Amino acid sequence: MSSRNSAYVLGAFLILLISLVSVATGLVIMNFMQDDEEPASYTVEGKYLEGSAYYEVSGTGTYKELNESDLSRIYEYTFDVSYVDNSGKVHNETIKSTLIISSETKMPVESLFVYEGEASINGTEVSIWKSLDNSDGESRFYCSEGKALQIEVDTGSFDITAVID
Known part of the structure; x- marks a missing residue:
């Protein structure tokens, strides 16, 4: 036994x-x-408004996935930009924007974003979505298959366009 x-x-x-x-x-x-x-990287260009003066802005951006569930994915985009003012001083800033993609449709969640139409970026058809949350500025996402190929952010001071590399 x-x-x-x-x-x-x-x-x-x-x-x-x-x-x-x-x-x-x-x-x-x-x-x-x-x-x-590796997360996608973005090339950023745009303008910075200070009073009546405009300064050219350039930089890079990336994103991180904050959450994934059965219903959606939340992406936080971070754009590190810089510009040189009239005195020659370099200014560095960080601009953030958030995109929430539906896992089912692979498009922005309709209750949080407004559909604005279609466009073509480098031969790829995209849908344009404007965020209803303007706390970080007005953001537009040019999306295809769950990815933002281009992002436009207008904070009032910064007006930037980020294009996927």
Whole structure:
């Protein structure tokens, strides 16, 4: 009897060990695949208004996914821009904008964005969506298949256009 119980315990232990190794391997592979995916980068150009003077603005941008659920994905776009004023001083600013994409339609969530029509960017058909949340400025997203190919942000001082690289 004792050897029979030992065999059952050993068998159960081996099954548990194999299960744990399988789960750990799956998690490592999923993590590796997610880390391999680099977020898109954007080239930013535009203007900065100070009084009656305009300054050319340039910079770069990227995004990070803040949340993914069965219903939507939330992306926060960050644009690091700079301009040189009349005295030669360089000014660096960060501008942010948020896009919420429906997992079902792969388009912005209609209750948070207003559809403004269609356009073509570098031969790709896009739909134009304006954010109803103007707390960070007025944002327009030019979307195709769940991606923003171009983003326009007008904060009142900054008027920028970010184009995916």
